[in-house]
Amino acid sequence: MYKSAFGALDGCFYLMTRTSERSRTDAYLDHVNPQWVKLLTLLEMNVGYESCVGTELYTTEGRRILDFLSGYCVHNAGHNHPAIVSALKEELDKSGPVMLQSNVPELAGELAERLCDLAGGGTSKVFFASSGSEGIEAAIKFARVYTGRTGLLACERAFHGLTCGALSLTDGEYWRRGFGPLLPDVTMVPFGDLQALAIELASRRHAAFFVEPIQAEGGIQIPREDYLREAQQLCRRHGTLMVADEVQTGMFRTGPFLASHHFGIQPDIVVLAKALSGGLVPVSAVLMRDDVHASVFSSFKRSIVHASTFSENSLSMRAGLATLDVLENECLGDRALRLGAGLREQLVDALSGYEMVKEVRGKGMLSGIEFTAPQRLALRVPFEAFAKIHPAMFGQILVMRLFRDSAILTQICGNNFMVLKVAPPLVVSESQIAEFVSAAREVVELAHHPGPFWSEALGLARRAVAS
Numbered sequence: 001m002y003k004s005a006f007g008a009l010d011g012c013f014y015l016m017t018r019t020s021e022r023s024r025t026d027a028y029l030d031h032v033n034p035q036w037v038k039l040l041t042l043l044e045m046n047v048g049y050e051s052c053v054g055t056e057l058y059t060t061e062g063r064r065i066l067d068f069l070s071g072y073c074v075h076n077a078g079h080n081h082p083a084i085v086s087a088l089k090e091e092l093d094k095s096g097p098v099m100l101q102s103n104v105p106e107l108a109g110e111l112a113e114r115l116c117d118l119a120g121g122g123t124s125k126v127f128f129a130s131s132g133s134e135g136i137e138a139a140i141k142f143a144r145v146y147t148g149r150t151g152l153l154a155c156e157r158a159f160h161g162l163t164c165g166a167l168s169l170t171d172g173e174y175w176r177r178g179f180g181p182l183l184p185d186v187t188m189v190p191f192g193d194l195q196a197l198a199i200e201l202a203s204r205r206h207a208a209f210f211v212e213p214i215q216a217e218g219g220i221q222i223p224r225e226d227y228l229r230e231a232q233q234l235c236r237r238h239g240t241l242m243v244a245d246e247v248q249t250g251m252f253r254t255g256p257f258l259a260s261h262h263f264g265i266q267p268d269i270v271v272l273a274k275a276l277s278g279g280l281v282p283v284s285a286v287l288m289r290d291d292v293h294a295s296v297f298s299s300f301k302r303s304i305v306h307a308s309t310f311s312e313n314s315l316s317m318r319a320g321l322a323t324l325d326v327l328e329n330e331c332l333g334d335r336a337l338r339l340g341a342g343l344r345e346q347l348v349d350a351l352s353g354y355e356m357v358k359e360v361r362g363k364g365m366l367s368g369i370e371f372t373a374p375q376r377l378a379l380r381v382p383f384e385a386f387a388k389i390h391p392a393m394f395g396q397i398l399v400m401r402l403f404r405d406s407a408i409l410t411q412i413c414g415n416n417f418m419v420l421k422v423a424p425p426l427v428v429s430e431s432q433i434a435e436f437v438s439a440a441r442e443v444v445e446l447a448h449h450p451g452p453f454w455s456e457a458l459g460l461a462r463r464a465v466a467s
């Protein structure tokens, strides 16, 4: 905590000078999250950003960084897309009823209609919220009311968010430890395992099966071609709703509007968030079947039985509509399919033959590079030493080096530390992709030699332990 060294009369002077006297992140460090500042600093990623445009981020020091993370699939339309920015400015200039909460927000109807059209299938109603987790919470409530059941099914390695309900469906000790008791009656089944799913569903206790059609934080896991279709049939047979969490995979990230479309499924509930806002205003949307919606809003007395203050606010709705315009008009889904396949081909060419590269996989513009422990003794010894300090250590060194040495921003997956996520905005250019591939090859080459990669990693490990 910082305190004014002056009395009350000097307060103004203090306010005027404190920003220049203090470093850029001191107030954040004191009042928001010091551990996050420490971590970014340790990884040499604590830089100031002045502007972010398309796929490029410009730091206060004049560096240009390529964004191959997209804020975890938020920036599908690219950073600060001018059409979305100007739509928001127009909306603000209207001085309209942004959050009156006593009217019928027409923009919400317009956005809901477009989302349902794009989703196809049987979803015809939408509940709007402000984050992916809040969308998952809503899906839990709607599924429970509709089925009259309490049980919930999710997949191992799943990531559905960090509020208590969503966290109950999220796998991983790291996320869950200390926050319990979480929701009772939640069962995890292995992703891709139809037999385990069938056994659970047969109990007829479960209101919903929550599934990411492609697990993102789980390591860009793509299920077998028939898994989701058969899972859907099983759910229908046993009266369990299928909830597709498309928070990362939706909004054309993998090519089609929903990743569910790759697999020919029509989920009963679809949760969208992240890229729906154009990266500018928080928003999420829970698309659902008419009868599921009607089970909650079953009479006018229950017309606000599930609601949220910021739901349907006109800035979020306008951002959503403008984002859909951009994604559709610029054919960014097709672009994701075409350039994403090219990106993976180039990565395979550049990285095959390196013993620590296990697989390059993905769909559209959501890819992952999976690494594995080395066999060669000279590499195995340091690798195992780092893994003992922290299982994410190897991946974080890759991330750090890509950022520092090649000006590329990416991250490892939150529930699978051996997978480097590759998810640039869908507007990424072919030359930016080539730049990424070359940087990835350089860092992988470096990691395959005993030398600077590992000695620097040791230094980082020591600093991490010390702090």
Ligand SMILES: Cc1ncc(COP(=O)(O)O)c(C=O)c1O
Binding pocket: 072, 130, 131, 132, 133, 134, 136, 159, 160, 161, 162, 212, 216, 217, 245, 246, 247, 248, 273, 274
């Ligand atoms: C698949 C998935 N679902 C849900 C969430 C939670 O979204 P939010 O962080 O907006 O609450 C995330 C966040 O990364 C996600 O990846």
